[in-house]
Amino acid sequence: MLGFGGVGRALAAQMCALGRRSRLRLCAIVDRSGYVFVPAGLGPREVARLVNAKAAGQSLGSLGTAATPDVALDFIAAHAAQAPVLADVTADETGLLLARAAARGRFDLVLANKKPLAGPQRAVDTLLAAVAAAGRTLRCEATVGAGLPVIASLDGLIASGDRVRSIDGCASGTLAFVLGALESGRALSDAVREARERGWTEPDPRDDLSGRDAARKALILARKLGYRGAPPRAEDLVPRSMRGLSVAAFLQALPRLDGAFRARAEQAARRGRVLRYVIHASPRAASARLAEVPKDSPLGHLRGTDNLFAFRTRHYPDAPLVIQGPGAGPARTAAAVLTDLQALPAR
Amino acid sequence: MLGFGGVGRALAAQMCALGRRSRLRLCAIVDRSGYVFVPAGLGPREVARLVNAKAAGQSLGSLGTAATPDVALDFIAAHAAQAPVLADVTADETGLLLARAAARGRFDLVLANKKPLAGPQRAVDTLLAAVAAAGRTLRCEATVGAGLPVIASLDGLIASGDRVRSIDGCASGTLAFVLGALESGRALSDAVREARERGWTEPDPRDDLSGRDAARKALILARKLGYRGAPPRAEDLVPRSMRGLSVAAFLQALPRLDGAFRARAEQAARRGRVLRYVIHASPRAASARLAEVPKDSPLGHLRGTDNLFAFRTRHYPDAPLVIQGPGAGPARTAAAVLTDLQALPAR
Structure with missing residues (x-):
């Protein structure tokens, strides 16, 4: 090990x-x-x-x-x-x-x-x-x-000769938890601190907040589908000025972002939407970005650290095969x- | 083969x-x-x-x-x-x-x-x-x-030493389709005929409507969890008088059930609920029955022939690991x- x-x-x-x-x-x-x-x-x-x-x-x-x-x-x-x-x-x-x-x-x-x-x-x-x-x-x-059986299921689909056309969803338990906490009025910094204490973040929580970790997952999935393009540029939730700090200094400075995220979540709520960090993987593309999704949709229903992966394939062209559940924790x-x-x- | x-x-x-x-x-x-x-x-x-x-x-x-x-x-x-x-x-x-x-x-x-x-x-x-x-x-x-990766995922959980406490959900794509069709006002007999034509039913559609097929799946899952009790008695949607008929005669007689099922679906709708045929499997129990579930719940959101399996385990004690998607078709x-x-x- x-x-x-x-x-x-x-x-x-x-x-x-x-x-x-x-x-x-x-x-x-x-x-x-x-x-x-x-x-x-x-x-x-x-x-x-x-x-x-x-x-x-x-x-x-x-x-x-x-x-x-x-x-x-x-x-x-x-x-x-x-x-x-x-x-x-x-x-x-x-x-x-x-x-x-x-x-x-x-x-x-x-x-x-x-x-x-x-x-x-x-x-x-x-x-x-x-x-x-x-x-x-x-x-x-x-x-x-x-722990979700995402890769094994994907391998099984491929082994059976099915063609996987795309995988969409939420691949960051940390971001799901943090963005979900915003919905219930909690401050960003408070939610990040709790996620870190529970072992749900990467050692440096900016690996999650930057979207880098989600982007890596999108890339790993896309490469399994045959994608050989450039690694996706994730949408970074951390402003440039805070990217060079030590982990400790970053955590101390984090409350500075609370106001902007509260405003962003409230803006989405006024449109009946919620914030989710979504990934997309296909043989031709890989991406990771912050998106507003309808509150009343599979992604909008996600709770806690739940991840969701929706596979669209030759055998599942319309209603996708979905794997969902808590997607973080040692x-x-x-x-x-x-x-x-x-x-x-x-x- | x-x-x-x-x-x-x-x-x-x-x-x-x-x-x-x-x-x-x-x-x-x-x-x-x-x-x-x-x-x-x-x-x-x-x-x-x-x-x-x-x-x-x-x-x-x-x-x-x-x-x-x-x-x-x-x-x-x-x-x-x-x-x-x-x-x-x-x-x-x-x-x-x-x-x-x-x-x-x-x-x-x-x-x-x-x-x-x-x-x-x-x-x-x-x-x-x-x-x-x-x-x-x-x-x-x-x-x-x-085709959903239910058994492979269950085997993976067991192999990792996780303890699977229960599996709940909808295991019949046919019944999901038929009960979903009732919601949109279609007649039972009409929905069964379409399901049969599309290859979504067992050779004798009463194997689905009787709940026997769903009960078999509940039993297979429960046995994988260590259950050694009696096979579950499924709730049979086919009245006794129609159980002895040939398949052809049964299909011809089916419209007789339309009224009762329409009434049952309407009754559920008045309570903000929908009909689902649900299964439960655990080391101590296996069951299959018709239930009213909230329209706004994971089971209530199911569409088409979607099945849903929610695993509650030592590592997923609260928010379950969920596998969902179309669960029928050759x-x-x-x-x-x-x-x-x-x-x-x-x-």
Whole structure:
């Protein structure tokens, strides 16, 4: 497992809970500082100890072996079990690292990290080519909709020979929650703070508010449909002046935006509409933007951190196939990683 | 492939369309009259010829070899390719036949037929035990929600260690269409006739109107959650006096029910409600019944043949994970069978 933030800790706990019901073992945790590698598998006690030590400010490098991820993966590849899998639960730029790990021919890949699949087309091609050449599998359910079965369902449609024409909806649980809170009169800054405390935002909440995170999801979906154009330019809800701040300074400055967002939400309400951050993906386009949608529509009915994905295909040309539900949270994201791990072909 | 009705013909066509993009070949078609077996695989021309001959009133037994399904499967098992799969796209009582086919150790099973999984508990146990003992796989996506990814999503939740507490919704595209048509003032008999012409009903539309088909789906879902109680007694929309008629006589007598259903729908409308045939599945219960639901609710918003399945789990305790979309039609059902076929483990 690469990364040991909220999703990583939830995944470690869930794997321990599955225990003997599963053929999976969590053998190593890697982060930027180093790694902990226990070939026989980390048990609940070791995981709890690591979680506590990490919470107390210690790093994996000091708890295990200090090393760069590259060196750590080399060592683990050489000493790991029969069919090792690398689960990337970071939010880092890891594309090249993953391509190398797969090309060593040792790792199947399961990604919760969107960046390796939402980078420049050439980098994605390199990664996918390395995986294919090594005869490995890459799964990425957790990159879109947290635990919702979006990617698996899309893969199923494609496998059956159906043609997926477009995917539309709301792909950001954080933005759904924040924009929904505006409807009930809450301040933007207040809603963002709550979302962050609940673990529903990316480490830097501007990754959500900028639309970058939603745009990455639109791009990942569009690329699965064959799109090879430029990454979409997301509509950024954060004004230019606040983009260079540290995370702490940004959170402190956030109340400055409350007035403008309140006005925008009230304006929409006067037209019987509500604000939603919507994505669109098709073989020819990918986009992410703030939109006013009718209050009385599937997107207008969304509540809480609910995401919604509407698939229009040859078999669903008019009424779409819709997958909807809470689309944020480390436990749900970790569960999607675990579903992917279980679905890997036996080696 | 066992069966050559609407779903079977759609499946044969879709498999031919996939062609070389798939490692699957359609080698044999079996029905009650006999079988056609082409070890190298049936191509689009042969399939078209069989479809036309069947439409002209000929039977598979006269087009190929006359035999009972038991004898046909024995022959095919002995002469078939490396990893044969038996797809049951009938609506027949085939549980024992399937158990035997699997126990011969030769067939993975993909079911669109609900009956083998919705029969008496002992018969289901026998089938599943035979499949497990032979080290084979049974998949059944098409038994619930036609092409909607209901079973695969449920399997994914279970694989991740999530606990599914309940599944609620509408599982009959036919009843959704018919009850929706009542809302817009159409007569019951008129709506049933249209649904039948479009291929949205079971061969005998009373299988839908009786709630038996919805109840089977509730039972299949509940059993996947661990339910081992009695099959649910569905609320039957067909009065006792019309249950013994032939299909043709039943369709002719159907307008007699129009008045009562119109009154029932109008009564609901006066309370701001609409009629829906709802199912419930949990580890402790399975049910299927006619209910009045608020017009302004997820179930009330359903249109056309839309099904809806709301999963409440440990990770989705309040806002459920929802899968929604058109849940009827031979092409969508066949696509689900094809998705299952592609997802079988390589042998």
